[in-house]
Amino acid sequence: MIVRLWGTRGSVASPGPETIRYGGNTACVEVRTDDALLVLDAGTGIRRLGTALRDHQGRIDLLLTHLHLDHLQGIGFFEPCFRSDIELHIWGPPSTTLDLRERLSRYLSPPLFPVRLRDLGSRVSLHDVPPEPFSIGSVTVDGEAIIHPGPTVGYRISSGGRTLAYLPDHEPALGASSFPLSPDWTSGHRLADGADLLIHDAQYTEAEYASRVGWGHSSLEQAWAFAVQAGVQRLVTFHHDPSHADDQLDEMLADLQARDGPEVIGGREGLELSLA
């Protein structure tokens, strides 16, 4: 399984000279195996991925964690959406009110966007993430609701005996009297348990988190505690705050990278990791 990061920024795209190393595009991750191509979220990073997929034919599975704009905004600029030779399967969190098509159409329609969902040129199929694991080729995908405002899922993606856990927007410490509680009572733990690679929300410093409780995101320290409890091999920090410049991210990460425990990697655009 090959994992490539195309967008690692949280909340809003933040291009500029101060974010050039970690990148300014919002959430998008490519996951490739011999028989499957998965795209995790459709933030602005998906535009460049689409360009890189010009030679790809057949099926693409786009797995959305939720429908906040920083995870959806790039979908209309993803070239494969407009190609008739592409079979595009879009998966998203179930909702009790509107189905996935209606919710996606709120963005993919005028006045917010000129092209309607039904007018995309590819063969589009929409799926609610089911409560049980499902297969895409030889890949097993397990989605589960996690703590974040609105319907939101995290994913556990397994292939060839290796596992990636993807929880880009996640506030497991919300309301917890101490964090983490036992694994059974920790949001997302089952998805991350023993994963080879965990991509996890690490938007804030501790001081920032104190004034942003309930916004749906984690501090770097909370991401670390979550990763340690889950016993993951590697932690990729993700959903960087748009106000955090490269040098600040380096400083924030340095302390964690010096600790014993999971290897900590600052998520940056272009990073490629192999799970073999």
Added chain:
Amino acid sequence: MAQPIERILVRHLASRLAVPLFLLDVQGTLVFYNEAAEEVLGRRFDDAGELSFSEWTSALSVRDESGQPLAIDEMRFVKALRERRPAHERFDFTSADGTVRSLEVSAFPLQGQGGSRLGAVVIFWEAAADVAPR
């Protein structure tokens, strides 16, 4: 067993409330109760952990307004939870230290995405003195 997100959120909320609150799973197991509810049960959650339906109901000693013992299995709120309906009732309760208190209880089932059954929440209040038992 990993708890569904809805129950995790209720637990976090409960741990910050001053009113006693029980969180039950679909089998009626008491999977969490908050600090205020420890007084009702006479046990600390950190010590006792989860309690099966028979364990937590046997720990409650309840009487009706005429002072007759009430089988908790027959109480309106327990019946209602089994039928997945909300309920509210009042009863007298002898706490672990022997003090008799009048309590009101509200209970409601939890339903998740796709209609999934997640259990129930039971909240207790001290009954106001000027409110007649029902």
